[in-house]
Amino acid sequence: MSIEKSVKAFEEAQKLIPGGVNSPVRAFASVGGIPRFIASGEGAYIIDIDGNKYVDYVQSWGPLIFGHRNEEIETAVIEAVKHGLSFGAPTEAETELASMVTNFFESIDKVRFVSSGTEAVMSAIRLARGFTGRDDIVKFTGCYHGHSDSLLVQAGSGAATFGNPSSPGVPADFTKHTLLATYNDIESVKKCFTDSKDIACVIIEPIAGNMGLVPADKEFLAELRRLCDENGTLLIFDEVMSGFRASIFGAESITGVKPDIVTLGKVIGGGMPVGAFGGRSEIMAKLSPEGPVYQAGTLSGNPVAMAAGLAALKKLKAHARVMDVLHGRAARLVDGMKEMAQKHGISLQVDSRGSMFGFFFNDKPVKNFADALTSDTVMFAKFHAGMLDEGYYFACSQFETGFISTATTDAMIEETIKAADRVFGRIK
Ligand SMILES: *Cc1c(COP(=O)(O)O)cnc(C)c1O
Numbered sequence: 001m002s003i004e005k006s007v008k009a010f011e012e013a014q015k016l017i018p019g020g021v022n023s024p025v026r027a028f029a030s031v032g033g034i035p036r037f038i039a040s041g042e043g044a045y046i047i048d049i050d051g052n053k054y055v056d057y058v059q060s061w062g063p064l065i066f067g068h069r070n071e072e073i074e075t076a077v078i079e080a081v082k083h084g085l086s087f088g089a090p091t092e093a094e095t096e097l098a099s100m101v102t103n104f105f106e107s108i109d110k111v112r113f114v115s116s117g118t119e120a121v122m123s124a125i126r127l128a129r130g131f132t133g134r135d136d137i138v139k140f141t142g143c144y145h146g147h148s149d150s151l152l153v154q155a156g157s158g159a160a161t162f163g164n165p166s167s168p169g170v171p172a173d174f175t176k177h178t179l180l181a182t183y184n185d186i187e188s189v190k191k192c193f194t195d196s197k198d199i200a201c202v203i204i205e206p207i208a209g210n211m212g213l214v215p216a217d218k219e220f221l222a223e224l225r226r227l228c229d230e231n232g233t234l235l236i237f238d239e240v241m242s243g244f245r246a247s248i249f250g251a252e253s254i255t256g257v258k259p260d261i262v263t264l265g266k267v268i269g270g271g272m273p274v275g276a277f278g279g280r281s282e283i284m285a286k287l288s289p290e291g292p293v294y295q296a297g298t299l300s301g302n303p304v305a306m307a308a309g310l311a312a313l314k315k316l317k318a319h320a321r322v323m324d325v326l327h328g329r330a331a332r333l334v335d336g337m338k339e340m341a342q343k344h345g346i347s348l349q350v351d352s353r354g355s356m357f358g359f360f361f362n363d364k365p366v367k368n369f370a371d372a373l374t375s376d377t378v379m380f381a382k383f384h385a386g387m388l389d390e391g392y393y394f395a396c397s398q399f400e401t402g403f404i405s406t407a408t409t410d411a412m413i414e415e416t417i418k419a420a421d422r423v424f425g426r427i428k
Pocket of ligand 1: 121144146205239265275
């Protein structure tokens with residue numbers, strides 16, 4: 001496989017863009033390879049500028065649940081473009097998308113749209129602080145909630161990959177209000193509530209996808225809900241990744257635990273930049289212009305982005321069973337990979353939720369970030385490179401989640417398992 005053009009493009013990009021990329025994980029730094037520069041996507045495939053074709057298990061890091069160039073989404077976007085790119089004034093599409101979101105998520109009465117997951121979470125935290133009149137927040141080690149200051153503390157995803165859990169440039173004065181707890185460990189949360197009587201909210205990825213895939217235990221989430229209620233603290237589910245990915249009705253439909261605020265992103269924009277946060281009417285009423293908590297955005301609710309999101313959610317609504325089908329494929333993929341790993345004497349921990357899948361090169365189950373960090377990242381890097389050579393594009397870090405799209409067929413899954421068999425055989 002020649003990647004000559006990507007090598008050259010990466011060199012050029014590095015001269016003008018820090019690290020050659022506009023989001024750190026894309027640089028392949030943790031696997032030591034050269035990022036492929038992409039020319040186009042088609043269904044389950046992406047094609048790089050050297051003409052190599054890969055089955056894409058990244059799907060733009062989640063958003064493309066219907067794969068690349070889905071016809072209905074593409075058509076909706078083109079139609080919207082013809083009416084104008086942006087108005088900075090309300091459009092009916094925003095209300096229509098809001099109506100879909102509130103119908104899917106039982107705990108969302110009202111929702112506001114922004115342009116990224118980072119923005120959604122940042123705004124949700126401000127709202128929780130404004131609503132409760134408290135300053136402190138609790139987050140879990142290994143959960144990623146975007147790159148805003150107070151949340152960039154022991155975050156997963158790119159921050160985990162690069163081993164700089166908190167970033168220079170974030171004042172300690174900001175993060176002193178961020179208390180850290182351990183995922184799936186309720187005692188660590190109780191300790192936070194003992195240490196502080198000023199906790200506005202607890203924010204969690206109910207199905208964590210940014211330290212690899214690590215779902216929260218149901219009982220743990222139920223206890224978390226109880227602790228929040230006891231202390232007058234809001235519970236925020238960050239579902240920027242898991243929303244419309246693990247279930248179209250949110251993590252609450254899987255876990256039975258209801259959050260006060262939900263943050264969304266990725267799938268909700270159908271591939272365009274959209275984030276959202278929503279919750280009970282009484283909480284959302286605190287938001288400007290109804291209430292005093294300020295939040296705004298020139299391109300928020302952008303009509304082209306709304307059109308893409310609407311098309312995606314309409315498709316999910318029309319095919320309610322789609323998540324079961326996707327989950328069947330996600331589960332088959334990781335079960336097959338595990339089987340092949342075992343055949344070659346390699347320990348692999350696997351899990352899947354809806355269309356999300358994860359695997360750790362680890363001989364013990366992974367329940368939290370510390371567990372995840374004991375995984376064999378050297379083995380992962382070899383696996384990643386081997387699969388790329390075979391034409392399979394997996395996320396370039398051990399601490400990321402994989403995604404199945406509706407364009408990913410059963411046959412592709414079986415071929416991927418066979419490729420994994422060959423790769424495990426070479427790297428064991
Ligand atoms: C991706 C992600 C974010 C950040 O979203 P961006 O659109 O990248 O800003 C926040 N929270 C979670 C759980 C995510 O997966």
